[in-house]
Amino acid sequence: MRTTPVLLPILSRGKHRTPRRGACFMEYASYLAGEKWSDHPSCTDPSLASLARMVNDCTSDAARGQLVTMIPSVIGLTGDGTITAIRLAVRAASAALPIASEGRQRALAAGLLRCDELLAGWGESGSSGSRTLIRSALEDTPGASSWAGEFLQSMGSVSVSSIPFMSEAIIRTAVVGIADACVQDSNQRLRELLALAIADCTAESSPVPSIRELQPTP
Numbered sequence: 001m002r003t004t005p006v007l008l009p010i011l012s013r014g015k016h017r018t019p020r021r022g023a024c025f026m027e028y029a030s031y032l033a034g035e036k037w038s039d040h041p042s043c044t045d046p047s048l049a050s051l052a053r054m055v056n057d058c059t060s061d062a063a064r065g066q067l068v069t070m071i072p073s074v075i076g077l078t079g080d081g082t083i084t085a086i087r088l089a090v091r092a093a094s095a096a097l098p099i100a101s102e103g104r105q106r107a108l109a110a111g112l113l114r115c116d117e118l119l120a121g122w123g124e125s126g127s128s129g130s131r132t133l134i135r136s137a138l139e140d141t142p143g144a145s146s147w148a149g150e151f152l153q154s155m156g157s158v159s160v161s162s163i164p165f166m167s168e169a170i171i172r173t174a175v176v177g178i179a180d181a182c183v184q185d186s187n188q189r190l191r192e193l194l195a196l197a198i199a200d201c202t203a204e205s206s207p208v209p210s211i212r213e214l215q216p217t218p
Contacts, residue, residue, distance in 0.1 A: 011064050013057045015039055025056035025067060026074075033075045045079025046164070047088045048201050051171050055194045058179035063187035070198060077201040082160065083122070084204060085167035088197055090115050090130045092174035094137035095193045097144070100177030105141055108177065109148035111170040112137060114158060129200075 009016070009023035009031060016022045019031055026049045030041035039053060040046070052074060056067060079085075093108040093115075100108060116134045124131060138145040158166060178189050 011056070011068055013061070013064070025052040025071060028068070028071050029074050032072060042078075044074045044077055045084050045088075045201060047085040047167055047171065048074060048077060048079060048197060050168055051088055051092060051175065051197050052194060054172055054175035055190045058175050059187050059190050063191070066187075066191060067194065070194060073198045073202070077198065077205060079201055080204060082163050084201065085164055086115050086118055087130045087200060087204070089167040089170035089174075090119075090133055091197050091200055092171045092193060094133040095189065095196075096174035096177040096181075097137045098140050099181040099183055099189075100174075101180065102144070104173055104177040105144035106147050106151075107173050108170065109138060109141060109144040110151055111166070111173070113145075113148050113152055114166065115170075118158065118163070 009019040009028055011025065011028060012022035014024060016024065016027055018037065019027075023031060024039050026039045026041060026044065027037060029044060029049075029052075030036065030038045033041060033043040035041045035043060040049060044052070056064065059067065089111060093112050097105055097108045097112070112134045116131060119128070119131055120126070126132075126135075175190065175193070178193065179186050181189075183189065
């Protein structure tokens with residue numbers, strides 16, 4: 001039977017050797033889950049954990065404490081592998097694209113177009129939540145979208161094995177893009193992004209087609 005920890009770590013940036021030195025979002029989750037102290041615990045999907053670590057580190061010291069209430073929500077959200085990684089990358093990129101710098105906009109637009117290709121290839125409807133987010137974000141940034149479309153024409157297809165790395169890169173670019181954007185509410189936007197990502201993974205925990213059941217169309 002799990003008991004309430006005697007010592008509750010202080011949420012702070014980066015990795016920490018012990019709870020007494022503080023905790024990042026995912027280290028705190030591993031602590032509450034009763035796992036070995038780690039910022040990569042098995043209780044949370046790797047892509048969601050990556051997003052949580054980035055949001056933790058890119059949120060200001062003054063606002064980081066507002067993330068604490070979300071930590072228990074990620075425990076047990078183990079995701080569905082590749083499809084979860086893509087959907088979280090879409091969630092992050094679509095939130096960042098309208099406000100990111102021009103260079104990051106182009107990278108994010110290219111990432112969204114690639115994610116849309118993959119989702120379509122796996123038979124996901126154009127009216128699905130992820131593909132609707134992609135379409136809306138790209139329509140709001142026509143310049144970046146046009147550049148990304150031309151850029152991807154010269155690129156080859158993405159192998160399944162490279163998708164986790166692609167998703168990780170998209171998530172990192174998106175979170176930094178929000179944090180560095182010329183907006184007054186970057187902390188709030190980061191917090192809302194993480195909350196929506198957790199909600200996505202919670203909804204996905206209901207029976208959904210496995211990535212093994214989703215095969216690219218010829």
